[in-house]
Amino acid sequence: MTINDLQAFVMVYDLRHISNAAVELHLSQSELSKRMRALENELNIKLLDTHNKRRLQITPAGETFYHHAHKMITDYETMMHDLAPNRPTTFAKLIIGAILISGQYNIAKKIATFDTQHPDTEIKIIEDEGDQIVKRLLSGELQAAIIRDTQTTQLQPTEFQKQPLLADELKIILPRDHPLAAQPVIRIQDLARQKIATLPPGSGVYEPIIALFAQQGMTPQFFFESTHIETLLGILNQNNVTFLFKQSVLPFMTEHVVMRSLAIPFISQLNFVYPQRTGNQLLTDLIDYLTVTAQENQQV
Numbered sequence: 257m258t259i260n261d262l263q264a265f266v267m268v269y270d271l272r273h274i275s276n277a278a279v280e281l282h283l284s285q286s287e288l289s290k291r292m293r294a295l296e297n298e299l300n301i302k303l304l305d306t307h308n309k310r311r312l313q314i315t316p317a318g319e320t321f322y323h324h325a326h327k328m329i330t331d332y333e334t335m336m337h338d339l340a341p342n343r344p345t346t347f348a349k350l351i352i353g354a355i356l357i358s359g360q361y362n363i364a365k366k367i368a369t370f371d372t373q374h375p376d377t378e379i380k381i382i383e384d385e386g387d388q389i390v391k392r393l394l395s396g397e398l399q400a401a402i403i404r405d406t407q408t409t410q411l412q413p414t415e416f417q418k419q420p421l422l423a424d425e426l427k428i429i430l431p432r433d434h435p436l437a438a439q440p441v442i443r444i445q446d447l448a449r450q451k452i453a454t455l456p457p458g459s460g461v462y463e464p465i466i467a468l469f470a471q472q473g474m475t476p477q478f479f480f481e482s483t484h485i486e487t488l489l490g491i492l493n494q495n496n497v498t499f500l501f502k503q504s505v506l507p508f509m510t511e512h513v514v515m516r517s518l519a520i521p522f523i524s525q526l527n528f529v530y531p532q533r534t535g536n537q538l539l540t541d542l543i544d545y546l547t548v549t550a551q552e553n554q555q556v
Contacts, residue, residue, distance in 0.1 A: 257298055259332050259413045262325040264291050267409060268304070269322045271470050272312045280409040280463070295321075311473045329413055336417050337543075340535030347399065347538060349378045353389040354402040355460060356483075360504045361422070361526065363402060363546070370545050377538060385483065387458025393529065400530040400539065404460030404501075408527060417535055419528045419543050426464055426522040427515045429489065429505060430497040436516070443519040444472045451479040451496040453488045464522055465499050489513055 267277040268288070278288040296303050303318035314322070358364035364381055371379040384392070386407040393401045393411075408418050428442050436442055436450075454476075455461040469476045479496065482488055485508045488498045492513060501524060502515065509515065528543050 257295055259329060261291055261295055262329055263413055264288060265295060265303070265325055266322065266329070268292060268312070269314060269318065271467050272314070273470055274306075274312065276466070276470060282410045332413055333418055336532050336535065337419055337540065340417070340540050341537045343534075343536040345377070345536045345538040347377050347536075349380065350399050350538070351397070352379065352381045352400045352402065353392055353398040354381055354383050355386045355389060355404065355407070356383050357504050357526070358383055360507060366546055367542070370542055374538065379542075385456070385458055386460050390458075399534065400528065402526065402528055405525040405527050406463045407458065407460045408529060409463075411529060415532055416529050417532050419547075420525040421528050421543070421546050422526050423523050424501040424503045424526065425517065426461070426499055426524060427502050427505065427517060428497050429492070429500055429509075429513055429515055431492050431494060432512055432514050434492075434494050434497070434514075436497070437514050439516065441519045442516050444468050444474065447476075447497065448474060449477075451477050453480040453482070453491050453496055453498040454478055455485075455488070455500070456481045456483060459483075460524065461499055461501065464524065468518070468522060 264277070264281055264283070267281055268274060271277045271280070274288055274292070275285050278285045281288065283291075292304060299317075299321070301317045302315050303321055305313035305315055307313075352367065354363055358381065367379060367381050371377075382398070386403050389398070389401050389403055390407060390410065392398045393416075402421070405418070405420070408416070411418065428436075428447075430437055436446060439446070452465065454465060457463070465476050480488070480491055482491075485500060485505055488500070489505075489508055489510070492498060505515070528539075528546065530539055
């Protein structure tokens with residue numbers, strides 16, 4: 257088995273659906289099914305129960321394997337991060353793509369400060385939608401990217417280093433007079449009849465909504481998509497809600513809407529991503545700087 261096989265199993269585990277996982281991993285359904293069978297044959301044990309055609313079940317062995325697979329992927333990425341400083345820094349210009357959160361998370365300001373401390377390298381940051389950032393990273397147009405962990409599924413761990421910077425919680429945003437607003441926490445089952453306004457696919461928000469509903473054997477009723485948070489908030493009424501990450505929505509909150517947690521909180525990591533074999537001292541220094549300043553801001 258390979259690290260990529262482990263990542264594929266983790267995706268199947270999270271989504272509980274071969275077809276949906278195949279889409280996220282940019283594989284055909286038959287190829288992903290073949291990988292899962294190969295894992296089971298190598299381990300000589302059943303990991304997945306596919307008798308229920310509507311909802312895939314994880315066997316007790318699959319639960320155990322998931323935790324080990326997750327740890328092995330993390331250990332692999334830690335190893336590659338620790339090796340990176342041994343490579344010489346060759347960038348004369350470092351172009352970093354970032355999803356549209358530089359203001360809310362203060363990312364651009366931090367990188368600008370780091371840039372002044374490294375006059376030998378020109379550092380540039382470009383904001384774009386998550387799916388476009390990933391495409392530009394894959395094409396080599398970008399040397400690194402700042403995206404959510406939910407947007408990294410097609411970036412194989414043997415090819416790309418994914419280093420967590422900070423964590424944020426996915427929240428449900430709804431009007432203050434919404435019937436569910438009186439609840440301190442909201443279950444996915446409570447949203448079965450709710451229409452959902454959302455950021456588009458590739459945003460890092462759309463994907464976990466799909467996964468959270470799939471885990472309950474449900475399909476979200478999306479009725480509106482927009483790339484603008486203020487537009488999503490403006491369209492809300494007593495029959496619909498939206499999902500957004502806490503730190504990204506805080507600047508747009510008004511007295512007319514409230515924020516509620518899921519009954520089982522969903523936490524996402526903002527990741528700094530770069531090709532494994534180009535990792536060097538400059539990149540690890542930048543990651544360490546962004547991580548430390550993020551922790552200091554959270555403490556404040």
